[in-house]
Amino acid sequence: MRGTVRVPGDKSISHRALICASLATGESRVRGLLLSDDVRSTATVLRQLGAGMPELSDDVLITGQGFGGLVEPRMPLQCGNSGTTTRLVAGVVAAHPFTSRFEGDGSLSRRPMQRIAEPLTAMGARFEFEHADGLPMTVHGGQLAGIAWNTRSASAQTKSAILFAALVGGVPVSIRESAKSRDHTEVMLGSLGVPVTTDNLSISMSQARELPAFDISIPADPSSAAYLVALATLASEGEVRLPGVCINPTRIGFFNMLQRMGGAVRFVGRQRGAGEELATVVAGPATLRAAKARAGDVPSMIDELPLLGCVAAAAGVDLEVTGAGELRVKESDRIAALVANLRAIGADAEELRDGFRVGAGRRQFSGRVVTRGDHRIAMAFGILAALPDNRIDIDDRDCVSVSYPAFWEDVGSLRS
Known part of the structure; x- marks a missing residue:
């Protein structure tokens, strides 16, 4: 067993790069994206929301709409099998004054969404579920307020949903986890100048006026x-x-x-x-x-x-x-x-x-x-x-x- 392989771009970072590029002011370049079904689901949903999102490739230019610049989708947001797409984008749309309906395949529809609905509801959004706390899920966004939230678990997706909602909504938040979860959202936002601070299991973020356009190469997963x-x-x-x-x-x-x-x-x-x-x-x-x-x-x-x-x-x-x-x-x-x-x-x-x-x-x-x-x-x-x-x-x-x-x-x- 011998050889050198460049494995594909990191899935978690690929999702976040697409979301950040859609929220940035100006044109961002993203290289080395993971060209997988899940990442394409995020691109599709952001395209439905009005982001300048071309068909994905290894080297893609994305035109951001700035904070609050996305538009109400005409059709349900089709998330495929991607829980990351659903939970992170729910945070984004929670801060927009429109309604979004999230749908997914059978597997995704059974996965729990209450973990993001609770903190985003506390911030001012409103959620509706048709079956327990899975998809279809409707998010009514609007004016948000800052919160201090304990996730009671190690959930990077819950944490990221809160951070993206606060970023777009222009409100401060603090988050505490029970154990350290993956921190790609904090790392990426911090690298783009957003005032994010971390202290072991605690994360806090202050208001950012905008997200600058960026040029990023996605590391291997x-x-x-x-x-x-x-x-x-x-x-x-x-x-x-x-x-x-x-x-x-x-x-x-x-x-x-x-x-x-x-x-x-x-x-x-x-x-x-x-x-x-x-x-x-x-x-x-x-x-x-x-x-x-x-x-x-x-x-x-x-x-x-x-x-x-x-x-x-x-x-x-x-x-x-x-x-x-x-x-x-x-x-x-x-x-x-x-x-x-x-x-x-x-x-x-x-x-x-x-x-x-x-x-x-x-x-x-x-x-x-x-x-x-x-x-x-x-x-x-x-x-x-x-x-x-x-x-x-x-x-x-x-x-x-x-x-x-x-x-x-x-x-x-x-x-x-």
Whole structure:
């Protein structure tokens, strides 16, 4: 297993760059965008709101409308499968004097939105739900007031919805989290001159008169890089190099956990870009040991936890993950999907209320994986399928287009 791969642009930063460019004054340039289904959903919604948003490409110019310059959409905002699109743009439209209806696919429609509705309602917006607190969701925006809000969880999307609402609404806010969540919104806004301050679990933002146009290159996505690092770790020989990866501390929990388990993962050539720290991630074969991941470990690797379970199974080591109940309300119930599929291919796995256990045992697997349309499940088991002697069939390979359209090609390039 040997090679160098530039994994695609970071999904979280791509969403935020499109939103910030739409709110900026003037023309912004965004390079290295993730050209995935989720990011296209954000572009589509912003286009519906009147942003000067062309068809996406690797190098795109976006004409911003300034604060309060977006317009009432003529049709429902179609968010596809993207929770980030829904929650962050809800914050933006909450500060505009019009009504927006958000719709999504079946998976997104089941995901909870009350976590953003509560703080945005406290700021002055009004929400309507047709089914519990999922989509369709209608947001009536208008004049907002500043708030001090405790998210009671580590939710970057809740935090970002509040920050974008306050930014457009021109009001101060302070936010406190129970644990540190990914902080790309604060980093990007701060790099553009917005008065944002952070102190451990607290974030505060004062009024900004405008958002200047900008030129940004999106770093490579550490969540996408994690799959190829896992493949290199489980290989018998070789080395994989992944340049330009964002190594923001709120995003590298998977790499840190692999190192704790004995993995050979390192960062070289550190530099700064887009307000973030970047590096080439280098990984190679390693003999792993048993591990436990607790609630404090979870926020920085929430998307990679199914992959960690698959890595433990392939390495034949015990793994216990707790404090990860958020996995139940992702694109699928990822705890149930992971455990059911590990058992289906012959691994020892058990569901916990807020996590899962993987037992040491056999290291060769065969069977059919039912992804439930979840890209993270498809890619996690795709790594197991790429290992020699495994015979694993994945029912929906195409769902990886949500976050990593070239996943199968990149995995194949390292195996050839």
